[in-house]
Amino acid sequence: xxxVVFGYGISRPRAIDMDNNDLRxxxxxxAEMPELQACxxxxxxxxxxxxxxxxxxxxxxxxxxxxxxxxxxxYAELSKCMLCGKCRLVCPxxxxxxxxxxxxxRKLGDF
Amino acid sequence: xxxRASWQEYQKDIAADRxxxxxxxxxxxxxxxxxxxxxxxxxxxxxxxxxxDPLHTSCTGIGYHSDVVPLETIMxxxxxxxxxxxxxxxxxxxxxxxxxxxxxxxxxxTWEEFPExxxxxxxxxxxxxxxxxxxxxxxxxxxxxxxxxxEAIARKxxxxxxxxxxxxxxxxxxxxxxxYAKIFPKSGIGGSEFPYVLAGMIEAWGGDVVDYPERRHCxxxxxRNYLVQANRGSSIxxxxxxxxxxxxxxxxxxxxxxxxxxxxxxxxxxxxxxxxGMAYGADGKGIPVLTYEEMAxxxxxxxxxxxxxxxxxxxxxxxxxxxxxxxxxxxxYLGADGKYIGKPADAAINxxxxxxxxxxxx
Numbered sequence: 349x350x351x352v353v354f355g356y357g358i359s360r361p362r363a364i365d366m367d368n369n370d371l372r373x374x375x376x377x378x379a380e381m382p383e384l385q386a387c388x389x390x391x392x393x394x395x396x397x398x399x400x401x402x403x404x405x406x407x408x409x410x411x412x413x414x415x416x417x418x419x420x421x422x423y424a425e426l427s428k429c430m431l432c433g434k435c436r437l438v439c440p441x442x443x444x445x446x447x448x449x450x451x452x453x454r455k456l457g458d459f
Numbered sequence: 460x461x462x463r464a465s466w467q468e469y470q471k472d473i474a475a476d477r478x479x480x481x482x483x484x485x486x487x488x489x490x491x492x493x494x495x496x497x498x499x500x501x502x503x504x505x506x507x508x509x510x511x512d513p514l515h516t517s518c519t520g521i522g523y524h525s526d527v528v529p530l531e532t533i534m535x536x537x538x539x540x541x542x543x544x545x546x547x548x549x550x551x552x553x554x555x556x557x558x559x560x561x562x563x564x565x566x567x568x569t570w571e572e573f574p575e576x577x578x579x580x581x582x583x584x585x586x587x588x589x590x591x592x593x594x595x596x597x598x599x600x601x602x603x604x605x606x607x608x609x610e611a612i613a614r615k616x617x618x619x620x621x622x623x624x625x626x627x628x629x630x631x632x633x634x635x636x637x638x639y640a641k642i643f644p645k646s647g648i649g650g651s652e653f654p655y656v657l658a659g660m661i662e663a664w665g666g667d668v669v670d671y672p673e674r675r676h677c678x679x680x681x682x683r684n685y686l687v688q689a690n691r692g693s694s695i696x697x698x699x700x701x702x703x704x705x706x707x708x709x710x711x712x713x714x715x716x717x718x719x720x721x722x723x724x725x726x727x728x729x730x731x732x733x734x735x736g737m738a739y740g741a742d743g744k745g746i747p748v749l750t751y752e753e754m755a756x757x758x759x760x761x762x763x764x765x766x767x768x769x770x771x772x773x774x775x776x777x778x779x780x781x782x783x784x785x786x787x788x789x790x791x792y793l794g795a796d797g798k799y800i801g802k803p804a805d806a807a808i809n810x811x812x813x814x815x816x817x818x819x820x821x
Binding site (some may be wrong): 351352354355357358359360361390 | 686688691692695696699732733
């Protein structure tokens with residue numbers, strides 16, 4: 349291997365490789381809160397979020413990432429949640445989103 | 460529509476004889492032996508009439524897809540090629556290049572859908588060259604013709620696609636150029652979903668076709684993706700994705716029917732090895748990439764150096780050994796006149812110290 353510099357590299361794909369992602373924690377979370385599978389990704393949780401009002405905190409993005417097995421940085425990001433529970437009030441699928449925040453943090457630990 | 464009727468839509472009528480040959484810009488530079496082999500196989504082995512016209516030009520497809528040649532210009536250039544064919548007394552147009560094949564189909568479809576563009580093109584052609592446009596009766600790609608003749612070639616075969624060391628069929632990855640059937644699905648054998656043009660050849664000549672997840676993914680050429688240096692990371696990423704996907708199936712070689720695909724799947728292997736030290740062949744080297752004429756030529760017993768296989772970035776000798784093809788290693792870098800043409804510097808992709816990808820993953 350010569351590490352030749354050609355003036356460009358190999359662009360890494362943005363596709364999510366579900367075959368290679370470790371889904372064990374994701375499956376644990378869904379096993380404890382199966383109603384999460386009813387999520388339609390409408391984003392009402394994010395739209396009503398107090399923490400996300402003036403920041404880029406995005407709960408829909410975070411729980412979607414967790415379900416895909418992409419855990420990096422999620423714990424630290426979720427620490428911004430103030431657990432106000434507005435998201436729970438607006439969720440059209442009745443998902444206990446505040447409980448989900450706690451569940452994800454508990455399952456992931458300081459990932 | 461019944462299943463049978465829908466499958467019939469994927470068949471294609473291919474003329475049996477009397478072809479007008481349109482060459483490819485890329486192939487004349489990178490695979491000159493392939494174009495020669497195609498003409499030689501048809502004319503001298505199969506006794507088919509094919510006319511290699513020195514008057515025709517590039518279809519300008521590379522310029523068209525790079526936004527430097529306008530549509531009106533390329534339509535006039537295509538009209539000129541067709542009129543040259545008619546002047547030579549032929550009706551069946553055969554394109555050596557997949558990009559050109561897509562262009563010819565696209566231009567004919569444009570004329571069909573927008574007749575005013577055809578009238579305009581006829582006028583431009585008349586004003587520029589004094590020629591009259593005569594549309595071809597059929598358009599085929601050269602791989603269609605080899606596919607059509609695959610049984611005749613199999614009957615004359617000197618080697619089959621069998622590993623002589625194990626007696627097992629060679630595992631072959633077939634790669635179809637995007638412009639073959641993804642633009643106009645009905646223009647290719649098997650359409651865009653089930654392209655059979657190369658798989659049919661491989662099966663007829665004794666090989667096994669590898670079905671791997673990214674089989675129908677683009678090689679990444681994509682004209683602007685490659686021509687602009689800043690975009691090449693995207694271009695190479697596509698070949699990288701395919702190579703990563705096919706490597707676990709341990710293919711013996713790759714065959715492509717598009718000039719750009721054969722070039723990039725071959726040369727990107729060199730680049731990836733130099734950049735990252737990756738090689739995708741089971742022996743820790745690269746996977747040889749062949750054109751279908753080279754595959755047909757080896758099956759028919761042509762000399763690999765006469766087929767121009769020394770032009771490849773990934774060495775083909777391991778494949779030749781598996782096939783049992785006799786070759787003179789000392790003649791690899793001798794030109795047609797016997798003079799030494801120079802040897803390229805050693806490349807990491809041909810170095811056996813590269814570890815195969817599936818070993819690195821353990």
